[in-house]
Amino acid sequence: MAAANLNIVPFVSVDHMMKLVLTIGVERFVTELAGYIEDDFLRWDVFDKTPRAASHSRDGVIELMPTSDGQLYGFKYVNGHPKNAKAGLQTVTAFGALADVGSGYPMLLTEMTILTALRTAATSALAAKFLAPKGARTMAIIGNGAQSEFQAIGFKALAGIDRLRLYDIDASASQRCARNLAGMGFDITLCRSGQDAVEGADIITTVTADKNFATILTDNMVGPGVHINGVGGDCPGKTELHKDILLRADIFVEFAPQTRIEGEIQQLPPDYPVTELWQVMTGAAPGRTSPQQVTLFDSVGFAVEDFSALRYVRDQLPATGLYQELDLLADPDEPRDLFGMLLRAAKKG
Ligand code: NAD
Numbered sequence: 001m002a003a004a005n006l007n008i009v010p011f012v013s014v015d016h017m018m019k020l021v022l023t024i025g026v027e028r029f030v031t032e033l034a035g036y037i038e039d040d041f042l043r044w045d046v047f048d049k050t051p052r053a054a055s056h057s058r059d060g061v062i063e064l065m066p067t068s069d070g071q072l073y074g075f076k077y078v079n080g081h082p083k084n085a086k087a088g089l090q091t092v093t094a095f096g097a098l099a100d101v102g103s104g105y106p107m108l109l110t111e112m113t114i115l116t117a118l119r120t121a122a123t124s125a126l127a128a129k130f131l132a133p134k135g136a137r138t139m140a141i142i143g144n145g146a147q148s149e150f151q152a153i154g155f156k157a158l159a160g161i162d163r164l165r166l167y168d169i170d171a172s173a174s175q176r177c178a179r180n181l182a183g184m185g186f187d188i189t190l191c192r193s194g195q196d197a198v199e200g201a202d203i204i205t206t207v208t209a210d211k212n213f214a215t216i217l218t219d220n221m222v223g224p225g226v227h228i229n230g231v232g233g234d235c236p237g238k239t240e241l242h243k244d245i246l247l248r249a250d251i252f253v254e255f256a257p258q259t260r261i262e263g264e265i266q267q268l269p270p271d272y273p274v275t276e277l278w279q280v281m282t283g284a285a286p287g288r289t290s291p292q293q294v295t296l297f298d299s300v301g302f303a304v305e306d307f308s309a310l311r312y313v314r315d316q317l318p319a320t321g322l323y324q325e326l327d328l329l330a331d332p333d334e335p336r337d338l339f340g341m342l343l344r345a346a347k348k349g
Contacts, residue, residue: 121154143208
């Protein structure tokens with residue numbers, strides 16, 4: 001990698017990201033990425049943490065997600081537009097950068113649409129490692145869009161899931177998801193309703209997209225001992241679970257100040273007790289304490305996970321060479337002679 005020339009920034013395009021994921025293998029990628037996320041959650045205190053800056057509009061949201069560990073700085077740009085799918089566009093797209101805190105120079109610019117799906121799955125599966133009932137094998141996935149296969153693979157790699165029950169209001173989405181996962185070691189059942197999907201499930205993943213207070217799960221659909229991985233409720237006014245489920249469950253979140261704004265718990269009082277995932281990972285707080293307990297990972301996606309993902313991708317580049325060199329930063333011979341550089345370029349024509 002052209003590390004010596006700080007003005008040239010490695011850029012990972014969608015094409016290179018796909019090659020990287022396929023070279024490494026999706027399961028191994030998610031597993032190793034989860035390792036980076038866990039390492040970063042174990043040193044939670046060193047990070048700058050703030051709820052993401054969200055710009056809301058009628059049809060969606062655009063968000064900036066920055067954080068730093070004092071050595072590196074990372075940010076992601078991400079949107080969420082549930083109506084996009086109808087126009088043939090992604091609901092979620094993203095890109096991001098990693099920079100050196102010492103010089104402030106960017107060190108990596110990368111696509112993050114695929115990377116977000118991978119890091120979201122890695123975080124969900126990591127949470128399930130601590131919260132799901134022992135011996136869990138069956139997962140319902142309600143909402144079979146762009147995130148769904150990544151979730152399935154993450155849970156297979158990290159949480160022992162090999163039976164899937166799929167439901168989507170659009171049956172063709174479930175059929176696509178099942179087709180894409182064929183031959184990957186899953187026993188897959190296509191279901192006719194959410195109620196049908198949760199029958200016998202140890203884990204319920206909700207990952208729908210609707211800019212609404214939706215009720216994907218009602219209280220009677222959640223039996224004792226179930227772990228809920230709530231992924232689609234991630235914006236003010238956009239939730240998936242009936243409030244009664246929240247009142248029955250033990251709730252685990254990434255960064256409480258952000259989740260209280262964006263997650264399922266926006267339906268609860270602002271001081272309602274929740275546990276941050278890093279506390280469970282460090283042993284500072286218990287995870288699952290009984291087989292009967294209903295646990296909820298109220299996922300919204302936090303900047304530290306993207307920081308981990310950026311670090312992981314950066315570390316894969318020297319060996320794989322899967323990047324382009326981007327002429328991103330101005331580099332005059334004399335640092336203050338920025339205008340002179342422009343004049344010299346004009347002379348050269
Ligand atoms: P997508 O648009 O590709 O897929 C969403 C699917 O949900 C569609 O197939 C749609 O038909 C289905 N759906 C909508 N309403 C439904 C309902 N009532 N019952 C069953 N299915 C329903 O979106 P995506 O990229 O897969 O993202 C899914 C959700 O996850 C979005 O809300 C997105 O904002 C969220 N998300 C969260 C995180 C996180 O870190 N928590 C990360 C990425 C995406």
